[in-house]
Amino acid sequence: MHLRLQPASPEPRTVQSAFCPRYQFAIELLGRRWVGAILRVLVAAPARFNEILAAIPGLSDRLLTERLRELEREGIVTRNVSADRPVRVTYGLTECGHSLDAIVVAIGDWAERWVEVE
């Protein structure tokens, strides 16, 4: 199972009750440790490695590196290196990554409404 680099042509909506390996892949991707938090940062704007790290308490340097590499491999995150000096490296979302924006915002809204911090 992998992510397409190009969007597929629209397909008829599948029956929601049928098990769907694609849905399973997507929800496990979103739920992978730290991925949701990283996406939430990048939905707002591209960011440097240290900015992402600072925005997510508890996330280690090593794990952020690992997650960003995975997300790059999956075509969700893109690494941009500026042409000018000093070189500035930022991470942003690809088209595929940005198509998760509405989902990230909707999960945030749901959490705002239903999850209580004690």
Next chain:
Amino acid sequence: MHLRLQPASPEPRTVQSAFCPRYQFAIELLGRRWVGAILRVLVAAPARFNEILAAIPGLSDRLLTERLRELEREGIVTRNVSADRPVRVTYGLTECGHSLDAIVVAIGDWAERWVEVE
């Protein structure tokens, strides 16, 4: 961190780049092994234990029991026992659970568009 039984009054939208423990809780809940698949079945309609089990290949009896109990405790799933005989037990979504419908559908649509099965 827990789920509210009643929806909170609307709050101003938080800045998406700020780390949000509520969002983190929600996305980890959705990404918890099998939870996404169980919700997808229940978004369509309430179902009996064996119907849910049959709809999700690879899910064991023991893990479905465990996940349903967790989701009940969190106020997302409700267990309904029919008044007539033979007793029929079904699992459905609460109001809080149904407020995830659009998210479950949106993740399915995203997966349909972007995830390719090899």
